[in-house]
Amino acid sequence: MAQAVNLLSLPTPLRSVSKVPASSPSPSIARIPPRSLLPQSSPRHRHRHHLRFDACGASAAPPPSPDLGLLASDNGSGNVPAAAAAAAAAATATATAAIDVDAVTEAELKENGFRSTRRTKLVCTIGPATCGADQLEALAVGGMNVARVNMCHGTHEWHRQVIRQVRRLNEEKGFAVAVMMDTEGSEIHMGDLGGAASAKAEDGEIWTFSVRSFNSPLPERTIHVNYDGFAEDVKVGDELLVDGGMVRFEVIEKIGPDVKCRCTDPGLLLPRANLTFWRDGSLVRERNAMLPTISSKDWLDIDFGIAEGVDFIAVSFVKSAEVINHLKSYIAARCRDREIAVIAKIESIDSLKNLEEIIRASDGAMVARGDLGAQIPLEQVPAAQQKIVKLCRQLNKPVIVASQLLDSMIEYPTPTRAEVADVSEAVRQRADALMLSGESAMGQYPEKALTVLRSVSLRIERWWREEKRHEGMELPDITSSFSDKISEEICNSAAKMANNLGVDAVFVYTKTGHMASFLSRCRPDCPIFAFTSSTSVRRRLNLQWGLIPFRLSFSDDMESNLNRTFSLLKARGMIQSGDLVIALSDMLQSIQVMHVP
Ligand SMILES: Nc1ncnc2c1ncn2[C@@H]1O[C@H](COP(=O)(O)OP(=O)(O)OP(=O)(O)O)[C@@H](O)[C@H]1O
Ligand SMILES: CC(=O)C(=O)O
Numbered sequence: 001m002a003q004a005v006n007l008l009s010l011p012t013p014l015r016s017v018s019k020v021p022a023s024s025p026s027p028s029i030a031r032i033p034p035r036s037l038l039p040q041s042s043p044r045h046r047h048r049h050h051l052r053f054d055a056c057g058a059s060a061a062p063p064p065s066p067d068l069g070l071l072a073s074d075n076g077s078g079n080v081p082a083a084a085a086a087a088a089a090a091a092t093a094t095a096t097a098a099i100d101v102d103a104v105t106e107a108e109l110k111e112n113g114f115r116s117t118r119r120t121k122l123v124c125t126i127g128p129a130t131c132g133a134d135q136l137e138a139l140a141v142g143g144m145n146v147a148r149v150n151m152c153h154g155t156h157e158w159h160r161q162v163i164r165q166v167r168r169l170n171e172e173k174g175f176a177v178a179v180m181m182d183t184e185g186s187e188i189h190m191g192d193l194g195g196a197a198s199a200k201a202e203d204g205e206i207w208t209f210s211v212r213s214f215n216s217p218l219p220e221r222t223i224h225v226n227y228d229g230f231a232e233d234v235k236v237g238d239e240l241l242v243d244g245g246m247v248r249f250e251v252i253e254k255i256g257p258d259v260k261c262r263c264t265d266p267g268l269l270l271p272r273a274n275l276t277f278w279r280d281g282s283l284v285r286e287r288n289a290m291l292p293t294i295s296s297k298d299w300l301d302i303d304f305g306i307a308e309g310v311d312f313i314a315v316s317f318v319k320s321a322e323v324i325n326h327l328k329s330y331i332a333a334r335c336r337d338r339e340i341a342v343i344a345k346i347e348s349i350d351s352l353k354n355l356e357e358i359i360r361a362s363d364g365a366m367v368a369r370g371d372l373g374a375q376i377p378l379e380q381v382p383a384a385q386q387k388i389v390k391l392c393r394q395l396n397k398p399v400i401v402a403s404q405l406l407d408s409m410i411e412y413p414t415p416t417r418a419e420v421a422d423v424s425e426a427v428r429q430r431a432d433a434l435m436l437s438g439e440s441a442m443g444q445y446p447e448k449a450l451t452v453l454r455s456v457s458l459r460i461e462r463w464w465r466e467e468k469r470h471e472g473m474e475l476p477d478i479t480s481s482f483s484d485k486i487s488e489e490i491c492n493s494a495a496k497m498a499n500n501l502g503v504d505a506v507f508v509y510t511k512t513g514h515m516a517s518f519l520s521r522c523r524p525d526c527p528i529f530a531f532t533s534s535t536s537v538r539r540r541l542n543l544q545w546g547l548i549p550f551r552l553s554f555s556d557d558m559e560s561n562l563n564r565t566f567s568l569l570k571a572r573g574m575i576q577s578g579d580l581v582i583a584l585s586d587m588l589q590s591i592q593v594m595h596v597p
């Protein structure tokens with residue numbers, strides 16, 4: 001699936017990417033009085049072809065809801081300074097709301113048109129560098145679609161503040177930034193270095209790894225290990241790898257709970273870094289392999305996540321589908337009114353062994369290359385990534401490529417050429433989303449790193465359009481019920497029609513989001529406007545490739561839905577008369593092709 005590209009031939013100098021001003025004034029909600037937005041005229045001149053499949057036995061349309069509220073999320077801002085200018089203008093509009101839209105999406109659609117909206121979604125890990133209200137807002141303006149909080153770090157109080165701040169941003173500014181909670185899991189890791197930000201291990205130094213708990217400050221060259229069985233499992237002569245080999249030690253002596261090690265590859269130790277040990281060139285998985293995927297601490301964190309209304313729970317070190325099914329029923333029993341999507345993190349040998357059943361059971365997957373690269377040889381990680389991305393696409397599950405995409409930007413304002421090539425490769429694989437880890441959590445340049453992801457994604461996506469590279473992946477049938485099969489076929493056909501006719505956008509009216517994700521799976525050339533009446537469905541859709549999710553209350557009457565949507569979007573200058581649109585609906589399982597009147 002990966003296509004070769006000569007990065008040097010790309011006309012836009014990629015280096016300039018990081019020179020774009022990283023922060024810009026806040027966007028604000030643009031508001032227009034309700035009356036002026038109601039559809040005034042009948043769509044008489046509309047050029048329309050209408051096919052309808054009534055397998056669901058759609059009933060008569062109820063009267064349209066009076067709520068004309070429509071919210072668009074920030075899908076991808078190609079042009080942040082322009083968006084900021086539009087935001088300033090929008091802020092002066094009146095405050096009687098009928099249409100709410102975040103200024104970034106609005107400005108982007110107005111200025112660049114549908115076709116140039118970003119398709120690849122962006123996830124930012126939130127940490128000390130980005131947990132403030134202004135910093136979170138700058139990330140949302142810069143294109144963050146999902147905010148990730150890692151339960152390995154911080155207190156519930158800290159995470160609560162972050163989650164609430166994101167929710168406030170959505171409510172006040174019209175964004176649809178989803179929140180992903182990532183579990184700690186029970187793999188072996190170091191303690192938190194007694195408060196130090198990092199520690200340097202030099203060649204030949206003797207360090208003590210101990211299961212004892214210490215009061216800070218820690219004794220010199222001592223590291224706490226979180227796994228009680230560590231001192232028993234490890235043997236003299238084993239190799240101890242920090243973060244998959246960023247620093248290496250050799251075990252030279254065991255003294256009760258303390259394990260003395262000599263540093264063989266020097267480097268920087270970071271708080272709570274992952275630890276693996278190797279014997280005769282293989283990863284040792286003694287009793288730690290028996291540890292539960294979801295620890296008792298993880299269950300408390302999951303309860304916290306449910307109570308705080310997170311949109312995604314990412315499960316670390318998944319070994320089998322069973323744990324995913326268990327978590328899904330746990331969630332279903334506790335939140336009846338909304339869904340929380342469960343993302344399987346593929347970062348262990350076991351998860352690769354059971355890959356297909358795990359992905360089938362999950363609502364999405366993450367290629368967690370950090371830990372994956374500590375469990376399999378590094379040179380195998382790219383092939384694993386490609387395989388996972390492809391399988392997720394076939395099974396219609398959103399997939400995130402994570403870790404070290406722009407690692408050098410933790411310290412430096414400009415990425416390496418190799419990092420830019422790595423980001424491009426993930427975009428070319430048509431992964432749903434790219435993720436920042438330390439770059440946004442604790443790096444020096446979180447907004448610049450986000451700008452690089454955005455610019456590289458946009459550039460590769462534009463290159464596809466310039467080269468007319470439609471994506472021709474064979475997509476197997478995935479649905480089981482006949483009704484779902486109809487939706488799937490409609491979406492496959494609509495995507496094909498969209499490419500062949502060169503339409504400007506596909507509009508999909510979807511209650512659950514399913515039809516929107518079938519469309520996203522086809523990776524059509526044009527953006528997909530997904531209209532849903534649920535704010536939580538809207539946020540969840542924000543992880544998926546090519547979807548621009550809006551919240552809109554709509555009826556079963558497509559005629560009235562379309563009239564209303566056209567009026568609302570035209571009034572904001574986001575679409576124009578003459579734009580060619582394909583419209584789908586999952587209530588009617590219908591498909592229409594028309595020019596905007
Ligand atoms: N909430 C937080 N508080 C303090 N530091 C954080 C926080 N979240 C992340 N960090 C810092 O950012 C670095 C990268 O974060 P990230 O969550 O991506 O770690 P990771 O090791 O890639 O993920 P995982 O632990 O799931 O394998 C961490 O090593 C840590 O130093
Ligand atoms: C993101 C993550 O958990 C990893 O790369 O290991």
Ligand SMILES: [K+]
Pocket residue numbers: 150151152182183184185316
């Ligand atoms: K984690």
Ligand SMILES: [Mg+2]
Pocket residue numbers: 316347368370371
């Ligand atoms: Mg990990």
